[in-house]
Amino acid sequence: MPTPTDAASAGAAAHDLRHHGDAEVREGDLTDLAVNVRADTPPAWLKARIAASLDTLAAYPDGRAARAAVAERHGLPVERVLLTAGAAEAFVLLARALPVRRPVVVHPQFTEPEAALRDAGHEVGRVLLREEDGFRLDPADVPEDADLVVIGNPTNPTSVLHPADTITRLARPGRTLVVDEAFMDAVPGEPQALAGRTDVPGLVVLRSLTKTWGLAGLRIGYALAGPGTIGALERAQPLWPVSAPALTAAQACVGPAALAEATRAAHRVAADRAHLLAGLAEFEEVRAVEAAEGPFVLVRMARADAVRVRLRSLGFAVRRGDTFPGLGPEWLRLAVRDRATTGRFLQALDQALTLVGR
Template sequence: MRTDGEGAGPDLRHHGDAEVRDEGGALVDLAVNVRADTPPDWLRDRIAASLGSLAAYPDGRAARAAVAARHGLPVERVLLTAGAAEAFVLLARALKVSRPVVVHPQFTEPEAALRDAGHSVDRVLLRAADGFRLDPATVPEEADLVVIGNPTNPTSVLHPAADVIALARPGRTLVVDEAFMDAVPGEREALAGRTDVPGLVVLRSLTKTWGLAGLRIGYVLAEPQTVADLERAQPLWPVSTPALAAAEACVGPRALAEAADAARRIAADRAHLVAGLRELAARGVRVAEPAEGPFVLVRLPEAAAVRHRLRGLGYAVRRGDTFPGLGPRWLRLAVRDRATTDGFLAALRRALG
């Protein structure tokens, strides 16, 4: 474990959209983990139909009830948020904790939100030599807030649910970011819907699978008192009417079936990408395996130079050095369809030359 002071280390505010933001759409995007070709037409129609109600203040009761039903929970255990990012801010501001710990490498926004709220944050750094697997014993017993992603961005590791549950303690809040769990076939190892784990808080995002990053919609599943504490920290009407319409639609039977199909396609497309990357092992390319999310983490020599060469060849990938626990030799690649992947692999061969 390493403890870093505020302001030290990687840029926690760097996100994948920065890799493509200034290129006017000219780059093929493997930097952002939003599923390509989304949102689908039927979801666009549902969102568009809500625009006739914009004169009224948002009413989240139907969407909240739909999310609760999707996970078999009472509505008192559900809080709708403007994306998972808002949930991290609410947790940082509303919970009274003295020793928060973030398990890295992972999405950096939880730590950034905690630091912005004045907390001193400890980091538990998982090692590449161990496959970035979680060892619950490495988390300090005195930690009263623990944050971990599952599957973890950017490592694509899917931790066994039993290992994550082993982090739970009376008096500790255990935050599990499941933003990419619906991209895992069968959502195996998911904790959403569990009520038997003390202090469990599960975060879900609807922006990744459904291409709604610009709409901002996600939710928190937690004990009723925790939900009430977080809700008090929210502004009035934090989720817009179109976002509420999207939330209700994305947890319905049609959407769940479509997400399950997408998860199976992603798994097949990821296997194709990984197989292509393995063929470049002689040129120094190493894949963090097994990968279980809609992205893969790779290590290669001169990754920064390769990333810049890839931009010149029309491809944007995510730099890895802004994630605590990684360094300048790492890149994250979003899983795309096979044709896009084949084009990328050809470009990568050139960039490695």
């Protein structure tokens, strides 16, 4: 059974919650499998739209059109939408704006929610999902008195897609249920999405436009929640928190043509992920989380840290897994890339495994 714990400062110190995949690619000319931003993005049409917005930089940003476009995309009133400087800003707003007493984060997952809660002075409880259970959630393992619960879907780094019905079982009166759907648009058809739902009490869904569209440097995302929660988060934001170019990108990325393109990309990612998993299965030393449904795969192997270093010497950057609570130094996360890149990576992995000793 997963273990709920009140993680004190010692627990946080055991994992570098501020380490993210971009740190793996800051130095050296490396093929990037460490960052989960889709390759070859942003597309030319989106760059053109963003470039055209530079003519408006003399004016203060006006988010009304972008907010309305996001609301229309999810079938919601604008009062249920808040635009943010990436999903990461939303985690900070939630930690600072809501009257939280007993927050719990379901791990392993993106570490920024816990880091933001700790920075805001909260003691954070953890529910650790286990490999032998397929890193799947049992709602009964979340403490009943938790008044804020954070879970990713699909979860970074496990790539597990939890059923929507399982997640909604976490909802209760007096509890805020935060579902990070930053990678949901990379899942064909988004079958387990909660974005757009208004029947789940306390639900907050976070979305990012940086992953599918290659906008990590622009910082754009949004929160979907009840009007009261949105109002509280908005009051915690500084004035003009989202730039005019980012607002332009938001409006462009939720239009019908962009959604159709994202769907096609999601199907390509699914096919490329299957190719990567098939290649990894050829290595006796490597065990992948085969339930992966996101644009990345979590793998386990002996001496993973040494393998990661060898892969760097062979030109490939991968994400270390030991900074995620619930994982250790034997884990690596691999971003899904096209078949040609995956083929070269698998050859490099074979060499790295040989060099560190099979």
